[in-house]
Each structure stands twice: as structure tokens, then as C-alpha cells.
Amino acid sequence: MPKKIRSKVSNTVSGTKNFFLGIPRATRNLYKEIPHQVKSFKEWIFTFRGSLTILCLIGTILVPLITMDDYIMTILISFLVFSIFAASWDLLAGYTGQVSFGHSVFFGIGAYVAAAFVKMAGLPWFFSMIIGAVAAILVGLIIGIPCLRLKGPYLALGTQAFSLILFNLFMSGELKDILGSTEGISALPAMSEAHIVTFFFILIIMVISFIILTIIVKSNIGTIFKAIRDDETAADASGINTTKYKLIAFMISGFFAGIAGGLFALNSRAVNPSVFLALYSFYAIVMVALGGIATISGSVVGAFIYWVILTELFKPMGALGTIFLYFPTLISALILIIMIRFADQGILKPALEHIREFYDFLLGR
Amino acid sequence: MGVILEVKNLTKKFGGLTAVNDFSFEIKRGEFVGLIGPNGAGKTTVFNLISGFEKPNSGSIRFDGMDITGLKPYQIVNLGLVRTFQLVRSFHYMSVLDNVSVACLSPRGKKASEKVGLDKYASRILSEVGLIDKARFPPVILPHGDLRRLEIGKAAGTNPQILLLDEPFSGLSYEEQEHIHALIRRLSNEGVTIFITGHVLRELMNLVPRVIAMHQGKFITDGSPQEVANHKLVLEAYLGRGGGIA
Known part of the structure; x- marks a missing residue:
């Protein structure tokens, strides 16, 4: 009799079958919330934050009207790409509390798969990008299942190990015919003839990604993610299957990191094993820390400060000698330490408060 | 009024220490039961074992006719057995x-x-x-x-069927305790089975009709608060051998 009852239990609440069926079910519930989200979006536009966001967006759209310089366009495009990447890390680390130091794995897989499909199969870039992102989801599953048993610093080390494995795998000379070794995949067709068109394509993808990420974070799934971040044991005691939701977070985050990787490869028209380097994970972490952790929109601010302001500010120093080429990384590492010590909320939240005060002052409130 | 929770020969060892030793009891549906024992008696370990946060070395736990020994905490919660923590986890x-x-x-x-x-x-x-x-x-x-x-x-x-409350009164002022008392009574009146721990007998005396006493991981006695409070072994557990004001 106990055995019989046991199987009844596993059929109703657990079991691997139910586990995997549960994932689409949890995601499907997202659709139900969309009308509510649209309504709150309409209200949001007229709030302080909303109008500021729309202003920034209009500003970005207007940049090509002022200058069509290729160099500026390139910088802006990589800024957009890296803001998606940083936001995907923010979802995993800032919202779900799963601090991954191997986020470059998703980025790299997205980049390689998208490049391979454009080059070998001749698919249009958009579909290759999506395929790359789906591949990153699968990698998220493969990495997520063993890594989810780890917590805190051990999870960071475990994910870092995967990025090292993939870096060495893609570097290896024996697999040159399949993976391309140090040369990677190069001479990809351009996304479009003019830089501005590429810029607008990527801007649209970035805006859509941010809308989706914000909806996820504000939905019921987002509430569960935050609960897991705050106290995993308490979430478990509240009847939440934490493993399932952590896996969902890994997959969603992997998808958007994969999109960023795909866009990075397609825009630079080449990809090599360096995309798996810890440096790329570090980029995401620095950007999120700069903008503010657990604020999806902070990633844009962080990416802008890091990629556009800091990097460009220190680039002229490279002319002084090769050693100065490392200055941007060095300075940003210093800034990261200072941020963590003195401003762990990032720049966005405190800055917004000050701007809001000024805004209220202007309106005479 | 069937049995909702049935614990049989539960044993948990931490290294050389036996925290819970051959512990058995039953709770009927809709009952309001207290679990008392001095500090370190193993009350929280019993809760951890029932709610799936720790696995017993031997023994079985049956909830609503189902064997829940070894299930994960969230699975047990979704069957209707929910616990709270002594150290609040929000x-x-x-x-x-x-x-x-x-x-x-x-x-x-x-x-x-x-x-x-x-x-x-x-x-x-x-x-x-x-x-x-x-x-x-x-x-x-x-x-x-x-x-x-x-x-x-x-x-x-x-939406629990049975609620396991781990020391809900510890560290509270008198008024706050009264609030929680009223809250727990209301839940009990709504038909939720309640199993509550406390190391201060007086706190539970007026609240629960039935008390289970344990000491050093072992079951001592089971009965109304008055019976338990006057039980020889309970007095020994709280006041030491040879002592006693009763």
C-alpha cells in the first residue's frame, strides 16, 4: 500500500514528467497578464520615470540625425548589444540571486550558433540570431541542472568553470575543422548595407527585449524569482519548486544573453573563442553594478557609462603606448571596487532621486 | 475525525547525538496540539523532519494517509502540511x-x-x-x-490543512502574544489542524487542549495540559531530578 500511495503522490505533485510540463505552464501564465501590463504601461508613460525613459529613447533615435559617423554608430551599436547582455545577467543575478560568473557562455554560444547559421546555412540574420538564442537556452539547461545544486560563491565558480571549458574547447587545434579554433568564424555577410539601418534594427530588438524583461520581472514569475533571491528556504517552505524556477531564470537569461551574443557576432561580422572569456562576464557585471543591481533599466545606464563614456574617455591614452591600452579595464575595475564599497545601489536610483527633486523644483512643487 | 498526521518510530542522529529518538505520535483532523520540552529537547528537529527539511534516519511520517517521508519541502507544502520558522524567514x-x-x-x-x-x-x-x-x-x-x-x-x-508553528511566541511582548493567540485560535476555528511548539509551558497551557511532552529526543507523555504539567517525568525534565514544587 505505501508504494501505491507513493506513486499517487509523485503523480500529483512531483515527478520529472510534471516538472518539464510545468515549465511551459509557468511561462504560459505570462500571457494572461499582458492586458494588465499594457494598462499599467499607459499609466507609466506619464510618470516621472516613464517620461524620462521615453525622452532617452527619442534622444537615441535622433542621434543619426545629428551625425552619421561610422565610428559613433559602431560604438552605439555595441552599447545597445551590451545593454541587452547586462540586463540578462541582471535578471539571473539581481532578481533570482543566482550570481553567475560564466555568463559569457550564453553570449559565446549565441554568437557562434548565429554566425554558423548565417555563414554555413545562409539563413537571414534574424532567424540565425533566434536560433543562436535558442541554443543558448539549451546550454542554460545543461549548465543549470548541475549548477543549481550550488549556492553563492560556489555557483559563481561552477559557472566560471563552464566558460573555461568552452573557451578551451573552441580554442583547441584538434577540433579546428568543426569549431574553427582561434580563427573562429569570419567574413560574415553584413546585417545591412548602411550602419544606420543596423543601428535601428538593433535598437528595436533591444527595446523589445527590455519590454519583455520588464514584464517578466513585474509578473508573478518575477515575484517568485525575487522570493528565491531573498530566502530560498522560505520560498521552499511557501510551496515553491525553487529548482524549477531557478532553471526558468537560467533559460530566460540565457535566451537574452544569446540574442546579445548573436547580435555581437553579426554586427562585428566575425566571432572567435575570446567571446567565452571571463572578460565578457565581467562586462555584464560591471555594467549592472554601475547602473544598479535588480533594476532592469539600470543595465542601459551602466552599459552607456561603461561602453560609451569610460571606454571612449580612456581610448586616446592607448596612443601613449601599448601598456595604456589596458587602462580602460584597469580604471573600470577600480570604479567597480569603489562602487561596491560606497554605492552598492548603483548610479541609477540615487541619480533618479536627485533628478526628480530638480524636476519637482522646476514645476514649483 | 480521522488521523491526519501519524509519526512512527522517528529517529534522527547528528553524528553521535540522537536528536530524536524513536518518537511516535498521532494528530487527528481539526485537533489543536502543543509540543513541549525544555530547550534542546528536539522539538524543532521533529518539525524539520515532518516538513521535509531534514531526512530521518528511520521511521515514517504519514500525512492524510500518504507516506510523506523523504518528500521535498515544497511537495509536502503542496499536499497541505505547512510549517513556520522559529527564526522568522521573510x-x-x-x-x-x-x-x-x-x-x-x-x-x-x-x-x-x-x-x-x-x-x-x-x-x-x-x-x-x-x-x-x-x-x-x-x-x-x-x-x-x-x-x-x-x-x-x-x-x-x-491554504494549509495542518499548520506547524515553531515557537510562535518566543521573544514577544504580552500584547503581541495575545494577538498571535487570537490569530491561531481563529485559524483553528476555521478547521485548520494546528501543531504548535513552545518551551514555556505557561504560554501553551491556556491555548491547547492536548499536549505532547518530549525530553532529550524521547516521547514522555501525552494528555491535557494539567496532566502533563503534573507528570513526574515532565517535572524532572524541567526542574531536574529530586526537585519539584508540585
Whole structure:
């Protein structure tokens, strides 16, 4: 009799079958919330934050009207790409509390798969990008299942190990015919003839990604993610299957990191094993820390400060000698330490408060 | 009135220490039972074993006719057996309302909250535990008594059949204790089976009709509070051998 009852239990609440069926079910519930989200979006536009966001967006759209310089366009495009990447890390680390130091794995897989499909199969870039992102989801599953048993610093080390494995795998000379070794995949067709068109394509993808990420974070799934971040044991005691939701977070985050990787490869028209380097994970972490952790929109601010302001500010120093080429990384590492010590909320939240005060002052409130 | 929770020969060892030793008891549906014992008697370990946070070395736990030994905590919660923690565990950076919403989003809580709507259902629970005015605050700024009530609210969000309350009165002022007393009585009147621990006998005396006493991981006695309070072994456990004011 106990055995019989046991199987009844596993059929109703657990079991691997139910586990995997549960994932689409949890995601499907997202659709139900969309009308509510649209309504709150309409209200949001007229709030302080909303109008500021729309202003920034209009500003970005207007940049090509002022200058069509290729160099500026390139910088802006990589800024957009890296803001998606940083936001995907923010979802995993800032919202779900799963601090991954191997986020470059998703980025790299997205980049390689998208490049391979454009080059070998001749698919249009958009579909290759999506395929790359789906591949990153699968990698998220493969990495997520063993890594989810780890917590805190051990999870960071475990994910870092995967990025090292993939870096060495893609570097290896024996697999040159399949993976391309140090040369990677190069001479990809351009996304479009003019830089501005590429810029607008990527801007649209970035805006859509941010809308989706914000909806996820504000939905019921987002509430569960935050609960897991705050106290995993308490979430478990509240009847939440934490493993399932952590896996969902890994997959969603992997998808958007994969999109960023795909866009990075397609825009630079080449990809090599360096995309798996810890440096790329570090980029995401620095950007999120700069903008503010657990604020999806902070990633844009962080990416802008890091990629556009800091990097460009220190680039002229490279002319002084090769050693100065490392200055941007060095300075940003210093800034990261200072941020963590003195401003762990990032720049966005405190800055917004000050701007809001000024805004209220202007309106005479 | 069937048996809802049946614990048989439960044993848990931590290295050389036997925290729970051959412990057995039964709780009927709708009952209101206390578990007492001096500090370190193994009350919390019994709760951890029942709620799946620790696995017993031997023995079995049957809930509502099903063997739940070795199931994961969230699976047990979704069957209707929910526990609270002695050291309050809230989601610090979320609002009080969201804290309860998480419980309402578990598969079991969802079934109950679907008809009413999540926000309404969660706010209804909050007004029942008396925290509706503080729904938008993060728990970090709440006093200890409110956190205890939030802990019970979170458990109530999953729509439990049986509620395991681990020392809900520890560290509270008299008024705060009265609040929790009333709250627990109300839950009991609604038909929720309640199993509650405490190391101070006096706190439980007026509340529960039946008490189980344990000492050093072993079952001592079971009966009405008066019977248990006058039991020789209970007095020995609390006051030491040879002592006793009774």
C-alpha cells in the first residue's frame, strides 16, 4: 500500500514528467497578464520615470540625425548589444540571486550558433540570431541542472568553470575543422548595407527585449524569482519548486544573453573563442553594478557609462603606448571596487532621486 | 475525525547525538496540539523532519494517509502540511503583500486564490493577520511581532490543512502574544489542524487542549495540559531530578 500511495503522490505533485510540463505552464501564465501590463504601461508613460525613459529613447533615435559617423554608430551599436547582455545577467543575478560568473557562455554560444547559421546555412540574420538564442537556452539547461545544486560563491565558480571549458574547447587545434579554433568564424555577410539601418534594427530588438524583461520581472514569475533571491528556504517552505524556477531564470537569461551574443557576432561580422572569456562576464557585471543591481533599466545606464563614456574617455591614452591600452579595464575595475564599497545601489536610483527633486523644483512643487 | 498526521518510530542522529529518538505520535483532523520540552529537547528537529527539511534516519511520517517521508519541502507544502520558522524567514526586499503573494503562487495556494484573484486573496489574508496597513512596506522595517504575524500569513497563503508553528511566541511582548493567540485560535476555528511548539509551558497551557511532552529526543507523555504539567517525568525534565514544587 505505501508504494501505491507513493506513486499517487509523485503523480500529483512531483515527478520529472510534471516538472518539464510545468515549465511551459509557468511561462504560459505570462500571457494572461499582458492586458494588465499594457494598462499599467499607459499609466507609466506619464510618470516621472516613464517620461524620462521615453525622452532617452527619442534622444537615441535622433542621434543619426545629428551625425552619421561610422565610428559613433559602431560604438552605439555595441552599447545597445551590451545593454541587452547586462540586463540578462541582471535578471539571473539581481532578481533570482543566482550570481553567475560564466555568463559569457550564453553570449559565446549565441554568437557562434548565429554566425554558423548565417555563414554555413545562409539563413537571414534574424532567424540565425533566434536560433543562436535558442541554443543558448539549451546550454542554460545543461549548465543549470548541475549548477543549481550550488549556492553563492560556489555557483559563481561552477559557472566560471563552464566558460573555461568552452573557451578551451573552441580554442583547441584538434577540433579546428568543426569549431574553427582561434580563427573562429569570419567574413560574415553584413546585417545591412548602411550602419544606420543596423543601428535601428538593433535598437528595436533591444527595446523589445527590455519590454519583455520588464514584464517578466513585474509578473508573478518575477515575484517568485525575487522570493528565491531573498530566502530560498522560505520560498521552499511557501510551496515553491525553487529548482524549477531557478532553471526558468537560467533559460530566460540565457535566451537574452544569446540574442546579445548573436547580435555581437553579426554586427562585428566575425566571432572567435575570446567571446567565452571571463572578460565578457565581467562586462555584464560591471555594467549592472554601475547602473544598479535588480533594476532592469539600470543595465542601459551602466552599459552607456561603461561602453560609451569610460571606454571612449580612456581610448586616446592607448596612443601613449601599448601598456595604456589596458587602462580602460584597469580604471573600470577600480570604479567597480569603489562602487561596491560606497554605492552598492548603483548610479541609477540615487541619480533618479536627485533628478526628480530638480524636476519637482522646476514645476514649483 | 480521522488521523491526519501519524509519526512512527522517528529517529534522527547528528553524528553521535540522537536528536530524536524513536518518537511516535498521532494528530487527528481539526485537533489543536502543543509540543513541549525544555530547550534542546528536539522539538524543532521533529518539525524539520515532518516538513521535509531534514531526512530521518528511520521511521515514517504519514500525512492524510500518504507516506510523506523523504518528500521535498515544497511537495509536502503542496499536499497541505505547512510549517513556520522559529527564526522568522521573510523575503526582506519585497513588500509585505508580495511576501504573502509568493505563498499564494504555489500550486496549492493558486488553486485557492484563482477564484478571487491573487491580489485580493493576498490582501484578505493580510487583513486577517492584521497587517493590511503595512502591505506596501518591506519586512525589514517591521517589528518582531509583525514579522511573526507575517510568518503565519505566509503559511496561510498556501491554504494549509495542518499548520506547524515553531515557537510562535518566543521573544514577544504580552500584547503581541495575545494577538498571535487570537490569530491561531481563529485559524483553528476555521478547521485548520494546528501543531504548535513552545518551551514555556505557561504560554501553551491556556491555548491547547492536548499536549505532547518530549525530553532529550524521547516521547514522555501525552494528555491535557494539567496532566502533563503534573507528570513526574515532565517535572524532572524541567526542574531536574529530586526537585519539584508540585
